[in-house]
Amino acid sequence: MSDIEKVVDKFSGFLTRAQAEQLLKDGMYAQTKGNVSVKELLNRVKSQDSKGPGADAGTKESIVNVKDIVYRIFNPQPLNVQGKERARRTVILGEEGSTIVLNLWGKLSDLIDINAFERGDTVIVGNALFDSAVGELRTTQSTIINRLSPTKMAALTDYSTISGDVRRTDIIGRLLEIDPIRHVNRLGKPGQTAVASCVVTDSVNAVPASFWGSSAIATTGLRTNDTIKIEFCDLRMREGRLQITANDDSRVVANGAFAKRLAKG
Structure with missing residues (x-):
């Protein structure tokens, strides 16, 4: 087996022969063998920092396969990139106290919702570019994200079990009503903020x-009867009635895959 074939094999087919050959030419393959966890990547950064300024100057970036848990998923954020409007989604991989940022654009960002990825999923991010100078992952034209195992984090599907305030939780429900987005001024914040209201049900209780x-x-684009999941939202009891609040720290996604979970209660 040639060196190029060994690189392709190590990446489980995520790399083409041309990409593998380029890695070898660039001297980057020394850091790419097999799958690595977020902790391993962060340890790599610490190791380089301990060597002082200028150490490993030629190995600040490398192509990696990262296998770890999805810690957080955020909604796409519109950004102006070189005069063009683009949406960037931030995904955080790893566990509490040991995380790394992965920024997704275009189709990869869309696939997070289409394939109903959730926080707590174990995933592999293949052929990503790791920048150890800033400790972040960036995508390449060949980056692939696969779910290895689903989340074990339970989302709330029976609203009658909630008796008090709950922060930073996940909830699944079906949309009964949804109002158009409007923009309002918020005290202490510049510009206007988008806000929308809806009513969500667990099939019995409307909230x-x-x-x-x-x-x-x-x-x-959401419609009534869509089944949605709201991650990292706050639940509050106001005069005996439950209310759901989601903001920039939350994530909202509609997917039919959640309907079965809601039906099971």
């Missing part, structure tokens, strides 16, 4: 929900 910022924008 009002308010979406702010990127979560409001994420409701664009």
Whole structure:
């Protein structure tokens, strides 16, 4: 087996022969063998930092396969890139105290919602570019994201079990009503913020929900009877009635895959 074939084999087919050959030419393959965890990547950064300024100057970037848990998924954020409007989604991989940022654009960002990726999933991010100078992962034209095992984190599907305030939780429900997005001024914040309101049900209990910022924008295109999941939202009891609040720290996604989980209760 040639060196190029060994590189392709190590990446489980994620790399083409041309990409593998380029890695070898660039001297980057020394850091790419097999799958690595987020902790291993962060340890690599610490190791380089301990060697002082200028150490390993030629190995600040490398192509890697990262296998780890999805810690957080955020809604896409619109950005102006070289005069063009683009949406960037931030995904955080790893566990509490040991995480790394992965920024996704275009189709890869869309696939996160289409394939109903969730926080807590174990995934492999193949053929990503790791920049050890800033400790972040960036995508390449050949980056692939696969789910290895589903999340074990339970989302709330029976609203009657909630008796008090709950912060930063996940909830699944079906949309009964949804209002158009509007923009409002918020005290102490520049500009205007997008806000949307809806009513969500677990098939028995109907609960009002308010979406702010990127979560409001994420409701664009949602329709009544869509089954949605809201990650990292807050639940509050107000005068005996439950309310859901989602903001820029939350994630809103509609996918039929969640309907079966809602039906099971």
